[in-house]
Amino acid sequence: MADLETRAGLSAWEGRPVRWAACLSAAGHDVLAFARLLPAPVPAEPAADATLVELLPSQMTVVQMYLALVRAGQTRVAPADGLAEQVRDAVHDRVAGRWRLCLTRPQMESVAYALWLRQVTGAAGEARRFARDYGIVHVPGSDEEVPVVAHGPHACL
Numbered sequence: 507m508a509d510l511e512t513r514a515g516l517s518a519w520e521g522r523p524v525r526w527a528a529c530l531s532a533a534g535h536d537v538l539a540f541a542r543l544l545p546a547p548v549p550a551e552p553a554a555d556a557t558l559v560e561l562l563p564s565q566m567t568v569v570q571m572y573l574a575l576v577r578a579g580q581t582r583v584a585p586a587d588g589l590a591e592q593v594r595d596a597v598h599d600r601v602a603g604r605w606r607l608c609l610t611r612p613q614m615e616s617v618a619y620a621l622w623l624r625q626v627t628g629a630a631g632e633a634r635r636f637a638r639d640y641g642i643v644h645v646p647g648s649d650e651e652v653p654v655v656a657h658g659p660h661a662c663l
Contacts, residue, residue, distance in 0.1 A: 572620035586612035
């Protein structure tokens with residue numbers, strides 16, 4: 507088990523408290539190396555109302571971050587039913603370097619929302635690629651509260 511100093515360093519690196527950590531044994535390291543060589547499982551064919559969606563690792567990370575915020579009760583917009591389960595059960599295609607999920611249209615819209623959150627906080631690449639690949643973009647509606655960014659002495663608040 508990691509000592510207090512190591513956990514403090516890990517906490518600083520992670521940006522959150524790390525309460526425990528352990529080093530892999532030689533056998534544990536070998537298990538992970540062996541697992542990387544196994545062929546990726548093939549996901550089931552999408553249901554009639556679902557689409558096979560392939561997300562880049564950066565896109566999947568954004569969706570996972572959004573779902574973590576949802577689990578922590580820190581969001582006001584809930585994802586579509588079943589999205590968390592689809593993300594949990596996603597299959598990583600090692601050859602293509604993509605996460606494969608079978609998503610319904612509402613679930614895809616929730617993914618677009620998560621990518622939009624990332625876009626308005628500084629990185630648009632993931633949302634743009636999703637829009638190009640699947641034709642779905644989150645556009646804030648008039649019924650949503652949209653933050654107003656004002657600059658200069660003539661900005662309207």
